[in-house]
Amino acid sequence: xxxxxxxxxxxxxxxxxxxxxxxxxxxxxxxxxxxxxxxxxxxxxxxxxxxxxxxxxxxxxxxxxxxxxxxxxxxxxxxxxxxxxxxxxxxxxxxxxxxxxxxxxxxxxxxxxxxxxxxxxxxxxxxxxxxxxxxxxxxxxxxxxxxxxxxxxxxxxxxxxxxxxxxxxxxxxxxxxxxxxxxxxxxxxxxxxxxxxxxxxxxxxxxxxxxxxxxxxxxxxxxxxxxxxxxxxxxx
Numbered sequence: 001x002x003x004x005x006x007x008x009x010x011x012x013x014x015x016x017x018x019x020x021x022x023x024x025x026x027x028x029x030x031x032x033x034x035x036x037x038x039x040x041x042x043x044x045x046x047x048x049x050x051x052x053x054x055x056x057x058x059x060x061x062x063x064x065x066x067x068x069x070x071x072x073x074x075x076x077x078x079x080x081x082x083x084x085x086x087x088x089x090x091x092x093x094x095x096x097x098x099x100x101x102x103x104x105x106x107x108x109x110x111x112x113x114x115x116x117x118x119x120x121x122x123x124x125x126x127x128x129x130x131x132x133x134x135x136x137x138x139x140x141x142x143x144x145x146x147x148x149x150x151x152x153x154x155x156x157x158x159x160x161x162x163x164x165x166x167x168x169x170x171x172x173x174x175x176x177x178x179x180x181x182x183x184x185x186x187x188x189x190x191x192x193x194x195x196x197x198x199x200x201x202x203x204x205x206x207x208x209x210x211x212x213x214x215x216x217x218x219x220x221x222x223x224x225x226x227x228x229x230x231x232x233x234x235x236x
């Protein structure tokens with residue numbers, strides 16, 4: 001347990017060591033400012049965007065998870081480049097304990113950021129438990145992204161290139177709110193589709209629980225698969 005706590009503290013400190021990470025940590029404040037004050041000001045001038053208020057909030061919540069996912073992914077890749085994984089292999093803990101304990105802080109902070117966006121963003125008004133559950137579900141994108149890049153990228157340069165593709169992929173389900181083509185619902189294979197629809201159902205008093213439960217399953221299934229690949233990569 002002490003080893004896991006030490007690793008988590010060192011990871012958190014590392015986010016303040018790299019200038020890029022310092023810049024990324026300001027992004028939640030920028031997202032909140034856009035949602036809370038930027039969108040109402042723009043909507044007052046251009047009323048045509050008002051129907052897309054949910055989409056703006058969805059984007060902000062997704063970017064919060066993306067930011068923390070990127071930070072932890074690059075910490076993984078930095079350790080790989082510096083052969084720190086050689087030391088991690090001999091730690092007396094399982095791979096799944098190691099990975100999830102290190103991602104826990106990012107998941108918690110991302111959840112808090114998303115709850116702030118949903119609850120105080122003043123764009124939608126939901127029941128408190130719907131706000132909390134949506135905050136957690138959107139934040140599951142952080143470990144999903146971190147594990148994907150850690151499992152498939154060989155270094156930080158590859159990770160940056162893959163991050164761009166992942167970010168675009170996670171945003172694609174949002175097209176269902178702009179384009180009428182029904183075939184776009186095939187993007188349900190992407191976890192963020194279910195987060196978007198869960199928020200839509202909560203706001204419109206639809207079948208929130210169905211979309212939330214299915215979406216959470218997609219996230220957890222993806223995380224478990226990527227964790228196994230990541231664990232094998234560390235122990236190889």
